[in-house]
Amino acid sequence: MESITSHDLLYVKLEDLIHLNDIPDWFDEKNDWDWVVVRRASLSDETIPVGVRGNERNKRHSCFVKESVINQVVRPTQLIKNEFLEGISMYRQQSFKIFQSFDLLKRLLKDYVWGIGGSLAYELVSKEPTVKK
Structure with missing residues (x-):
């Protein structure tokens, strides 16, 4: 490991x-x-x-x-893969600005190594609704 x-x-x-x-x-x-x-x-x-x-x-x-x-x-760097959005409702993805910003960042930073932390990371991995407005 x-x-x-x-x-x-x-x-x-x-x-x-x-x-x-x-x-x-x-x-x-x-x-x-x-x-x-x-x-x-x-x-x-x-x-x-x-x-x-x-x-x-x-x-x-x-x-x-x-x-x-x-x-x-x-790892936070793995969470930028689209597969982690599977299981997150389209309603949540469209209702919370952090998901929209996340989508934009993935496109803007595609040539860099970066990752996600905090409540967004936890929601992406656990599928539990933790992101707040």
Whole structure:
């Protein structure tokens, strides 16, 4: 596996996460498997700092995961491929300016290496509606 870096999205079984803080109540609403994002913190050989998103902006939980339990890795640079738009409703793509800007950026920056982060990245990979107006 290539080295994991900040902003990569990891598909993991949530029971494999290592919690150093109290687990928030909303955490129980999550599925067994979910996408987590690699946080900007020191990486060790054994654990990777990640963040779990709840269904609201104020619902975030920091924890760690071992590389050996990661099922899939998606890098921000991979998210510019059209395949990640599959499963996002046309209504959302047309209603939220970020999707329109994303489409324009893909055309303008086609000769450059770049990627997507934040709520757009999470929605593209998870198909959960996280982008807000």
